[in-house]
Amino acid sequence: MKSILLKIQKITFLLLGFTLVFAQQSMKIPSDAAFYMEINGKQLNKKVNWEKFNPFLQEMAKNDKKSKEKASWTDYSKTGIKYDAVQYHYGTFNDSVQAYTAHFILDNKEKFQEFINSTKKKGQEISKKNRYSYVDLDDNVFVAWNGNRAVLSIIDYNKPYKDVLTDEVAVDSAVAVVDSAAVVVDSAYAVEPEKPFDYKEEIQSLKGDIKYLKESIKDNNIEIARIQKDIKYLEKHHAYPKEKKEATDTEYSDNEAVKKDPPGNDEDMGNEDYTIDSDYQKGMDSLRIEKFKVVKKLAEDSFDKYFNSNLELEVPKEMLTFRDSNSDVFVYTDYGRMLNKGIYGKMMKRYEFGQFFQKIYNSNSSYNLYFDKDKVKLINNYQHKNIETQKSISSVYKGKKNKKLAALIDDKSIGYYAVNVNSNKYFDIVYSLLKDSGEGEYQKEMELIMETMKIVLDEEAIAKIAPGNGILVLNELKSKQVEYTDYDYDEDYNEKEVKKTKDVMVPNFTFAFATENESYWNRVFNLLITNKHLAKKFSKNGTFYSFKEEKSNGYLDQFFFTVKDGIVYLTTSTDNIRPKEQSEVSKKWAKESSKYALSGRLDIQKLIIGLDKEFKSKSERKTLDLLRKNVGELNYKTEVKGESIETEIDYTIKSASENSLMYFFDLFDEIFKITESEKIPQIL
Numbered sequence: 070m071k072s073i074l075l076k077i078q079k080i081t082f083l084l085l086g087f088t089l090v091f092a093q094q095s096m097k098i099p100s101d102a103a104f105y106m107e108i109n110g111k112q113l114n115k116k117v118n119w120e121k122f123n124p125f126l127q128e129m130a131k132n133d134k135k136s137k138e139k140a141s142w143t144d145y146s147k148t149g150i151k152y153d154a155v156q157y158h159y160g161t162f163n164d165s166v167q168a169y170t171a172h173f174i175l176d177n178k179e180k181f182q183e184f185i186n187s188t189k190k191k192g193q194e195i196s197k198k199n200r201y202s203y204v205d206l207d208d209n210v211f212v213a214w215n216g217n218r219a220v221l222s223i224i225d226y227n228k229p230y231k232d233v234l235t236d237e238v239a240v241d242s243a244v245a246v247v248d249s250a251a252v253v254v255d256s257a258y259a260v261e262p263e264k265p266f267d268y269k270e271e272i273q274s275l276k277g278d279i280k281y282l283k284e285s286i287k288d289n290n291i292e293i294a295r296i297q298k299d300i301k302y303l304e305k306h307h308a309y310p311k312e313k314k315e316a317t318d319t320e321y322s323d324n325e326a327v328k329k330d331p332p333g334n335d336e337d338m339g340n341e342d343y344t345i346d347s348d349y350q351k352g353m354d355s356l357r358i359e360k361f362k363v364v365k366k367l368a369e370d371s372f373d374k375y376f377n378s379n380l381e382l383e384v385p386k387e388m389l390t391f392r393d394s395n396s397d398v399f400v401y402t403d404y405g406r407m408l409n410k411g412i413y414g415k416m417m418k419r420y421e422f423g424q425f426f427q428k429i430y431n432s433n434s435s436y437n438l439y440f441d442k443d444k445v446k447l448i449n450n451y452q453h454k455n456i457e458t459q460k461s462i463s464s465v466y467k468g469k470k471n472k473k474l475a476a477l478i479d480d481k482s483i484g485y486y487a488v489n490v491n492s493n494k495y496f497d498i499v500y501s502l503l504k505d506s507g508e509g510e511y512q513k514e515m516e517l518i519m520e521t522m523k524i525v526l527d528e529e530a531i532a533k534i535a536p537g538n539g540i541l542v543l544n545e546l547k548s549k550q551v552e553y554t555d556y557d558y559d560e561d562y563n564e565k566e567v568k569k570t571k572d573v574m575v576p577n578f579t580f581a582f583a584t585e586n587e588s589y590w591n592r593v594f595n596l597l598i599t600n601k602h603l604a605k606k607f608s609k610n611g612t613f614y615s616f617k618e619e620k621s622n623g624y625l626d627q628f629f630f631t632v633k634d635g636i637v638y639l640t641t642s643t644d645n646i647r648p649k650e651q652s653e654v655s656k657k658w659a660k661e662s663s664k665y666a667l668s669g670r671l672d673i674q675k676l677i678i679g680l681d682k683e684f685k686s687k688s689e690r691k692t693l694d695l696l697r698k699n700v701g702e703l704n705y706k707t708e709v710k711g712e713s714i715e716t717e718i719d720y721t722i723k724s725a726s727e728n729s730l731m732y733f734f735d736l737f738d739e740i741f742k743i744t745e746s747e748k749i750p751q752i753l
Contacts, residue, residue, distance in 0.1 A: 095383035103406040104160035107399045114153040119146035142187040149181025171221040200376040211368040224364040391450040396437035405431040440730035444721045450713040464494040466666040471538035475659035479649035484671035487540045487662035493532035539582035546574040546679030579645040667707035673700040
């Protein structure tokens, strides 16, 4: 007897051990996640100036038109969320459910609950579960928390239907996740077989409906009444009432002040009684209630799964391949899943070569974002999921270098964009994507065409025409006055043409690319000046060919082109092709332009100065002055790194802000103030 009890005891402890191990497992990120983000709070929180940021958030809350009530929260720096901890965000989607989830660590549960109470609707009850509490902040927004963790979940549900074009029966993924709730929603969309009446179940359902309607019916009635009132007014007056303005307001036309007509008053709306369309209201409420039941059940299941785990999130290794622990923000995006699944995937299937496009987009990208003291840096790593296709793409980015093109860059230029790729390898990408792209109706014919192209086309000869080295240099923006036709209307709304003039900014640029077959391009250019139809606009002067419009009213009405020393030039000025005198800075740019597969630079400050005449109104001029003082320089470079294509974008700031993160805040805050000041009537 004793031995039997010992065996039972051992088995019980063993089973209990297994149960504890299972209960303490990490929660795996959903398999259909197409987006994942980590926010490195330990680093990022040090860069946030809450003394500036907090008042700004309060001001934004006051100006939130969607907010039904005045915001009661005054200190967003103390919400109970541990800002110096890592935050985890991910997004999932399929044919019927799109969800965004964020995981936070808390350092003050009471403060967090106080923050939630200030955010949720008045009278909204917080639901208590075994291991957590949760509340719905909106029809599709839910928040759950325990002592040290919080989860925000935003869920949208749309019942899929049968695809009439493909005659395909739609499968509701929500049903597979949560049968009991998803089946309920069908009653709002389709007629179901009648089931035995259960009054207890009906009572529970009605109680749930009452709870939901109490929070939404008031807002719905107000909105419907407003819309119906607008309809009645439009039926009677054929236009909306004129907007009320201050008595001192005037409308200006051609420098002449004209008194505004007296604004319409409320009596214009009529004294009719408007009734709410009860059938419409009930139908809309029914749909919203049933949808709410589905998303609520999905949210609860997700919360249960997380809070019954060890509160750690398990992320697949492939998502973290390019994560840098020193970055402030890391993002992974699965473009293959985004574009090949759900509604986009269904759209692709409608086309004969849909699988070809699916192969093109079957890739993922990772991003590491850094907010440094003097610049913002973004590093992107792109990978195609098919190993052979990725090798073909990488081979394109391994082109020859050409230093002649770099000589076109100088200190005064606004920016440039340089390309050094292997154009011969583009054919390999097309072949690999078209090959085995599916068993479509024309698959065999397509494969035969590709084989024929390989035989007929001389890929090396084509590549010699343009090997893959090119550069576009934007030297400056020049002002030019052009004439254009506008239309005015008299009192009887008769239209008449009016000739006007305006200043436009015309780019002074040079586009050049390398060639190993100069004679081919010379034959092309000679054809332009000898063809009787084209010769009216094309001519030759010395070694330069030129194009010129008869009427000089366009942005680009004249440019020149020529071939010299293995380079084809297209430019707005013949002086642009001469090698420039370069300083140490421009020599560095030139070196980068010939080193990387893709590279570029843009001085945004110079660009904005050049666009000066495009800013007309007072607020636009203020914004221009602000940007002119604060915008910086953008640098871009792309190269093959291991098994990925890596692109680095650097934005150097010109500001007295503490760091590049607060730079964007300060800039946006100033623009916001300019915009708000325009809304305040100016008393002259």
